[in-house]
Amino acid sequence: MQRDTTAEVLAGADLPPQPITQDVLAEKYLKAGERSADDLYARVARALASVEAEPLREGWQTRFLANLRAGAIGAGRIMSAAGTALEATLINCFVQPVGDCIQGRDGDGLPGIYEALREAAETMRRGGGVGYDFSRIRPRGAAVRTTQSLASGPCSYIDVFDKSCATVESAGSRRGAQMGVLRIDHPDVQEFIRAKRTSGRWSNFNVSVAVPGAFMQALRDDAKWALVHPARPGAGLVSEGAYQREDGQWVYRTLRARDLWDLVMRSAYDYAEPGILFLDTINADNNLHYCERITATNPCGEQPLPAYGCCDLGPVILTRFVRHPFGVGGAATFDLDRFREVVAVQVRALDNVLDLTHWPLPQQQAESVAKRRIGVGFTGLGDALAMLGLRYDGEDGRAMAVRITRAMRDAAYAASVELAREKGAFPAFEADGYLAAGTFASRLDAPLREAIRRHGIRNSHLLSIAPTGTVSLAFADNASNGIEPAFSWHYTRKKREADGSTTAYEVEDHAWRLHRALADTDAPLPPAFVSALEMPASAHLAMMEAVQPFIDTAISKTVNVPADYPYEEFQDLYLQAWRAGLKGLATYRPNTIIGSVLETTPAPAAPAQPRAIADPMRAVIESRPRGTLPAVAEKVEYWTQQGRQTLYLVVSFLPVGDGRERAIEFFMPVGQQGESQQWITSSMRLLSLAARGGFLDRALADMRKVAWDRGPVRLGTYKRADGADVPLWHDSEVAALAYAIQTLIANRRGDDAPALSTPAPEVGVAGTAMAGSKCSECGAHAVIRKDGCEFCTQCGHVGACG
Numbered sequence: 001m002q003r004d005t006t007a008e009v010l011a012g013a014d015l016p017p018q019p020i021t022q023d024v025l026a027e028k029y030l031k032a033g034e035r036s037a038d039d040l041y042a043r044v045a046r047a048l049a050s051v052e053a054e055p056l057r058e059g060w061q062t063r064f065l066a067n068l069r070a071g072a073i074g075a076g077r078i079m080s081a082a083g084t085a086l087e088a089t090l091i092n093c094f095v096q097p098v099g100d101c102i103q104g105r106d107g108d109g110l111p112g113i114y115e116a117l118r119e120a121a122e123t124m125r126r127g128g129g130v131g132y133d134f135s136r137i138r139p140r141g142a143a144v145r146t147t148q149s150l151a152s153g154p155c156s157y158i159d160v161f162d163k164s165c166a167t168v169e170s171a172g173s174r175r176g177a178q179m180g181v182l183r184i185d186h187p188d189v190q191e192f193i194r195a196k197r198t199s200g201r202w203s204n205f206n207v208s209v210a211v212p213g214a215f216m217q218a219l220r221d222d223a224k225w226a227l228v229h230p231a232r233p234g235a236g237l238v239s240e241g242a243y244q245r246e247d248g249q250w251v252y253r254t255l256r257a258r259d260l261w262d263l264v265m266r267s268a269y270d271y272a273e274p275g276i277l278f279l280d281t282i283n284a285d286n287n288l289h290y291c292e293r294i295t296a297t298n299p300c301g302e303q304p305l306p307a308y309g310c311c312d313l314g315p316v317i318l319t320r321f322v323r324h325p326f327g328v329g330g331a332a333t334f335d336l337d338r339f340r341e342v343v344a345v346q347v348r349a350l351d352n353v354l355d356l357t358h359w360p361l362p363q364q365q366a367e368s369v370a371k372r373r374i375g376v377g378f379t380g381l382g383d384a385l386a387m388l389g390l391r392y393d394g395e396d397g398r399a400m401a402v403r404i405t406r407a408m409r410d411a412a413y414a415a416s417v418e419l420a421r422e423k424g425a426f427p428a429f430e431a432d433g434y435l436a437a438g439t440f441a442s443r444l445d446a447p448l449r450e451a452i453r454r455h456g457i458r459n460s461h462l463l464s465i466a467p468t469g470t471v472s473l474a475f476a477d478n479a480s481n482g483i484e485p486a487f488s489w490h491y492t493r494k495k496r497e498a499d500g501s502t503t504a505y506e507v508e509d510h511a512w513r514l515h516r517a518l519a520d521t522d523a524p525l526p527p528a529f530v531s532a533l534e535m536p537a538s539a540h541l542a543m544m545e546a547v548q549p550f551i552d553t554a555i556s557k558t559v560n561v562p563a564d565y566p567y568e569e570f571q572d573l574y575l576q577a578w579r580a581g582l583k584g585l586a587t588y589r590p591n592t593i594i595g596s597v598l599e600t601t602p603a604p605a606a607p608a609q610p611r612a613i614a615d616p617m618r619a620v621i622e623s624r625p626r627g628t629l630p631a632v633a634e635k636v637e638y639w640t641q642q643g644r645q646t647l648y649l650v651v652s653f654l655p656v657g658d659g660r661e662r663a664i665e666f667f668m669p670v671g672q673q674g675e676s677q678q679w680i681t682s683s684m685r686l687l688s689l690a691a692r693g694g695f696l697d698r699a700l701a702d703m704r705k706v707a708w709d710r711g712p713v714r715l716g717t718y719k720r721a722d723g724a725d726v727p728l729w730h731d732s733e734v735a736a737l738a739y740a741i742q743t744l745i746a747n748r749r750g751d752d753a754p755a756l757s758t759p760a761p762e763v764g765v766a767g768t769a770m771a772g773s774k775c776s777e778c779g780a781h782a783v784i785r786k787d788g789c790e791f792c793t794q795c796g797h798v799g800a801c802g
Contacts, residue, residue, distance in 0.1 A: 015477060015513055020505040025474040029079050037475060040079065041068040047083030051355040064349055070338075071317035072346040073475050075466065077127055078314065078353060090357035091312055092466075093129040093177070093298035094364060095305035096120055098157075100136045100231065110136065110307070113157050117164055119361055120178075124168040126360040129177030131305065133210070133296040134158060138231035139187035139252060150234045153188045155195055158202060159698065165204035166693075167686070177299040180207045181277065184215050184260065187227040187252035193267050193274055199618045200694035206299055208275040208584065209264055216278075216578055218257035225257040265571040268587055275301060275586040276574055282583045287441045287552060288371065288460050290433030301584055302466045302556035303375060308367040312357075313375040314350045315468050316342055317476045318384035318404065319510060325387035326526065328518045332388045334400065336407050343376055343408050344415035350374040351419060351458060372426040375464030375553060376412050378404070379472050382480030383511035386528045392485040393530055393539035398546040401483075405550040412462040413444060417451045425456025434460075440552040465547070465555040477510040483547065483557050485532045486511065489525070532560040537573055537587075545580040554583040561589045616656040618694040621664060629654060629665065632748055636740045638715035640733065647680065649737075651744055663745050664691045680737065687741070703738035707731035715739060729775070 025037060034040050045068060049061035073079060074090075081088045096119055099110030106112060111119060120130045138144075140153030158180050165178055180202070182192045189209065196202050218225050228249040233242040242252050264274060282294050282304045292306040303311040321339045324330040354372055359365035381401060382392050390397040420426075431453045435441050441452065465483045472479050480486040489512035492504050515525065532540075540559040548555055559573060570587070577585040629652040637646050652665035666684040683703070690699035713736040716728040730736040775792040 015517060018478060018508060020507050021473055021477060024470055028076065028470055029474055031084055041065055043083040044068060044074060044079060047356060048349050048352045051352045063345055067342055067345045067349065070342050071320035072342045073315060073317065073471055075313035076471055079471065081127065082356065087358050088127040089360055090353050091128055091310045093131065093303065093311040094123055095131040095296045095298060095307065095309050096123065097307040098132050098134055098136060100138055113137065117161060120161065121164050121168055123360040124165060126358065128360060129299040131179035131181065131296045131298045133181045135183040135186050135295065139229050141234050141237050142229065142231040143234045153191065154182060155188055155191050158205065162202045162204050163702065178205045179297055179299040180205045181210050181296040183210045185226065185228050187229055189227065190263060193263055196271055196273050197267065200620065203693065206275065207273050208277050208301065210277045210279050210295060213280040215257060219261050222258055224254045225260055226251045226254045228252065265574065269567055269570050269589060272588050275584060277584045278578055278582065281581060284438050285440050287434050287439050288428065289439060290430060291428055300467050300556040301586060302464045302554050304554055304583065308361065308363040309373060310364055310368055311375055311464065312350050312353050312373060313377060313464055313466050314346055315377045315379040315466065315471065316346060317479060318378050318380040319387060319476065319479050322384055322387045326515055326518060327389060334384065334388060334404065336403065340407055340411040343411040346376050347374065347412050347415040347462065348419060350376065370426065370428045371460040372458060373461045374459050375466065376408065376462055377465045378408065379468040379482050380476055380479035381483050382485035383509065386511045389526065389528045391528050391530050392543065393535035398543055401543060402546050402550065405547045409463060409550045410448065413448055416458045416462055417455050419458035420456040423458060425458060426460050428460065429456050461552045463551045464553045465551055467556045478507055479510040483543065483555055485530065485535065487532050489529065489531065533562060537561045537565070541573065541576055541580065544582055548582055559585065559587045561587060563590050565589055617660065617662050620694050621692040624665065625654060630661070632744060634744050638713055638736050640713050649740065651741065653748065661748065663696065664688070666741065683734065683737065700738045700742055704735045706734040716743065
């Protein structure tokens with residue numbers, strides 16, 4: 001059959017669209033009135049040009065539109081929100097600081113935990129993901145002087161950030177993303193490493209351990225490693241041997257570096273987390289080492305960032321620059337000259353994003369104005385190499401990747417120098433520091449370094465290779481993602497729908513589709529078609545090692561290994577990454593514990609392994625089962641300052657086998673006191689989500705801690721040590737409601753739990769309950785000083801004396 005071999009067809013422009021491509025484009029990117037990607041490109045180009053001076057605006061709009069059509073697209077937030085009326089950020093991700101205090105700012109001026117939580121919620125509400133370094137938070141068991149108590153540690157607060165992210169997600173269509181980082185010398189690092197082994201915990205977080213060079217040296221020397229923090233340990237830890245070093249740090253305990261490393265590796269092997277960040281490498285390479293210290297990354301790891309730093313990203317689709325793919329119609333080549341032109345325009349487009357975007361926080365805007373970070377990157381490397389007839393895992397494939405990345409580096413830095421001549425250098429620019437030995441900029445070719453010294457540069461950083469999942473699907477015909485090789489040439493993808501159900505799509509790789517369109521469909525694939533799981537792990541690392549020297553931030557890349565990959569070899573991958581000068585590493589080994597999103601073939605039944613069996617009481621339930629479920633209706637009576645209150649609750653249960661049931665649905669029947677209890681309906685919906693997500697117990701426990709000015713609330717009783725039943729008080733109706741649900745579930749299971757209906761409150765043991773501080777026994781705000789002791793006038797509990 002005669003085939004059309006024009007450049008357009010050979011680049012895949014005329015391939016019929018795939019259903020998932022159309023769905024993703026329409027669902028995530030097209031706005032009202034837009035019918036195609038070209039309509040979207042026109043909107044984005046117009047928005048990017050709007051910040052240019054009036055005489056230049058029309059010309060740049062034309063050039064930006066041509067660049068988008070050529071394959072220089074923006075990251076998801078840009079393509080979705082640019083040129084719309086949405087008050088959403090065009091920036092995909094941020095890093096935000098968390099200080100060591102609850103409210104206000106700590107001694108270093110960083111926001112306290114709940115101020116950081118508020119800032120993060122505002123950022124995610126506007127569409128941005130957030131990375132954090134939680135290492136400043138004092139460890140579990142550290143002394144808290146202001147309250148004469150002991151700290152609960154960073155992991156407990158990460159729980160709070162995780163729930164906040166889940167709440168923000170439920171209010172919008174974009175799933176919130178977060179990265180949690182903890183230093184490997186933090187006293188709670190072992191708890192941090194193990195945390196995600198609990199099903200459902202930190203489901204809105206990726207996590208990474210930050211590893212300094214000193215730890216890697218201790219690992220090589222089989223030496224001891226100290227877990228330290230500036231915060232003073234509590235008396236109990238001091239009595240167990242905690243001590244203060246000469247540098248002021250408190251040593252909570254020491255252990256073998258090798259044992260700690262094995263804990264990290266075992267968790268990564270079985271659970272795909274935590275990842276590793278090599279802090280010293282990140283900071284030594286940083287062009288701005290003279291004015292900032294980096295301790296965390298954005299959620300996918302391609303952008304190490306300082307406090308309030310941002311990712312302004314835009315990949316270039318590499319498959320668009322392959323001429324005569326697979327050698328059809330001529331020798332397959334990569335058009336480096338055209339690629340450089342497109343990269344240069346992309347620099348200006350992303351620089352304009354910084355002036356166009358809505359900033360969730362003023363601190364983020366100030367950080368951006370001072371340094372003007374952007375991240376030109378690429379997607380489709382694996383497919384482009386296959387189209388060029390080069391194996392991803394071969395020396396010639398890596399050499400081509402280096403040629404492409406070096407061309408991108410030089411074109412981007414040259415374009416930023418030209419922008420500086422036109423618009424000015426970034427305000428924090430200092431030539432001597434920027435070009436100091438060891439920085440990324442110091443390795444540029446001499447003419448570029450001299451131009452930077454003479455004219456400055458517009459952007460402190462210019463390059464970043466990010467994951468490009470949905471934009472590759474929507475705009476690149478499912479070209480291989482970012483720097484990755486193709487996962488598979490043809491696979492089934494599970495897509496979560498808005499109603500919680502899952503749709504399966506048959507998805508074809510772009511290079512595979514194009515080869516079938518240009519060649520005999522029955523012919524075997526050429527040797528250049530090598531997928532992620534068909535190559536050794538060392539080939540993944542080798543590609544990162546080849547490309548990283550030409551990227552001034554980092555690379556988001558997953559090293560895929562098969563399920564039967566030996567643990568000993570897996571563990572060595574991270575040591576190889578450190579020796580290669582990489583800035584971090586993440587791995588993925590498919591197994592029955594973590595499952596997979598992409599499946600190439602039906603998985604064969606595997607022998608059951610005790611550690612791999614998910615607890616049916618905590619497993620995630622994607623959607624409510626159809627049909628009627630067994631349910632319990634309960635009348636709840638409680639007393640507030642306004643008197644007796646009554647409501648009815650209904651809880652549905654899902655049988656999970658072995659005679660057990662799991663509460664999965666909560667609601668309050670309609671017609672109960674109208675607007676005054678709308679918060680109960682909202683709480684029931686959130687609890688239903690938590691129940692189906694597998695973390696109901698934690699959600700109820702958190703509700704029990706809620707306090708507000710309508711407390712105290714009386715509900716239920718507890719048995720005192722002397723056998724007497726005394727009333728139980730709660731700090732709010734929210735807390736009382738959570739207690740009622742806990743009791744209802746316990747009663748359903750047959751546990752020993754009190755009835756919810758209790759008689760009206762009687763006067764306290766002192767004759768009349770008196771207003772006072774909160775009682776640690778019954779919860780009533782009725783504690784006074786009596787005979788030198790704390791005495792509860794409600795239940796008679798005697799507290800501290802003296």
